[in-house]
Amino acid sequence: MVREKFPKFVFMGASLLSVGITLAILGFMVALAYPLFARGMFWKMLIQPWSPDQDLFGLGPMIVGTLSIASLAVCISLPISCGVACFVGIIHPRGKGRTLRQMVEAMTAIPTVIYGFVGIFLLVPLVRELFSQGSGMCIFSAGIMLGVLISPTMILFFIQSFTLVPQPYLNAADALGANTVQKFFYIVLPCAWKSMATGLILSFGRAMGDTLIALMISGNAVGFPGSLLDSARTLTAHIGLIIAADFDSIEFKTLFVCGICLYAMTGIGVILVRFLAGKGRVK
């Protein structure tokens, strides 16, 4: 009996602890941002611009920056990941596909700072010369680099979801004389899109949460970005830049609002994933 109960107890404790910590972090951020809530600044901060000299501590530009960079990263990464996953999972499951898959797996091990470095010395000058506008440190560059960063996660997730397609369906399609493209569009996509969407949302969360690439190559300007070639600041980079401010200043307190925003965005993502996964199971 004891031997059965003991592991149960340990695992229960571990999971309660991790849930507790996650909730405690939220509580901690809300508590520290409370002075701003109390003064009714919180909602205004979500849309106002950032200009400490004029007593404006809005995070609007950073929220726009975060969402636009992460969306662009997903837009760039999605077709690439789809293509690679299709190649590896359906067209060449062995041989070439296997080598490619191993390469993708190796890619997940590259540290973010390397991408940032490559971005600064190769991509940024290229973008600057190509469009001859701005410094090259912009949403576009950061989006491309983040797209590369998240694609391994997305590819592996997609391959995983392709393997969930029931083999008899594929055999039936083969028997009907379907070619690979038809098989992909009529069998694989309808069966796998839900778990693919889950992968998409998780990658979006990863792109949103990344700090270093945004900090190194998006330019960090505090204005509202007007185009893809404008310099922009993400919430994560903002935290990295403002953390050195005086503890008692309002600037420093806004960091907790940044934290809450990121928490909320990721939270919405996770709820969406749950929703999709739940629907998948009903079927």
Added chain:
Amino acid sequence: MKVNKLKNKLKNKLVWVGILVLGLAGFTGLCAAGELDVFAGENQVLRISGGTAHIPVMKAVARKIMTFNSKIQITIAGGGSGAGIKQVGEGLVDIGNSGRQATEGEVNKYGLKMYKWAIDGVAAVANPKNSVKALSTQQLQDIFSGKIISWKAVGGEDKSINVYTRDTASGTRSVFWKKALKKSDITAKANVVVSNGAMKTAVNNDPYSIGYVSVGFIDAGVAPLALDGIAPTMDAVKSGQYKVVRGLFSNTKGEAKGLAKKFIDYLMGPDGQALAAAKGFIPVN
């Protein structure tokens, strides 16, 4: 008796030899180490963080000390002046560097003691390929506030100006903003970088950039811009002709003591001051 005499003579000789050896050792020691002697026998860790302009000198001093006594560990981190003051105040580091004086609030809150060991200029810099080499204060203000957006307006190529600035916790920024820009606005479109080193890299990489760095960081990679006709050279900073200057401070919580005190004393001594001068700063002693 005879044996005793001989013994005495030998003793005398030995004493003389001993004195000679000791003297010689002391003399060579003085030549080789001198000011570093105080670090003998220490085996602690000294943590330093803060102002990024300070880093080259900090590194050079730390290398000297750690070569002399390899049991001492000195760690040097950046983070900017604000971070330096905050971290030393909270006791996270032993010495917090800042490129500006700590504010009255900061000094009172943490009981900081400031040690000024060098004077430094802050200069506007552009890419070396840029033909613009001088600006007036008015032009500089207009460029940083976003009123002038093309290099053509100040006599350069017809290319848009990419403005680079530092985060608000930077001492370099606060001095440049106060003394060069006279507290006029900095455009929200300006790119923000996190250290003097990152500023140099950014300006060096971007042919149409303008930014500002500590004079100690200027080398062939970035071209200093003369302000109102005065080039930000070491001589101009020293003579007071170039006005955008600030002190470089190392701060401790309360009076410096132990290894931190020895470090700061060494920094203020002839060796440390020579190193500061070698890195492009004006020594104070």
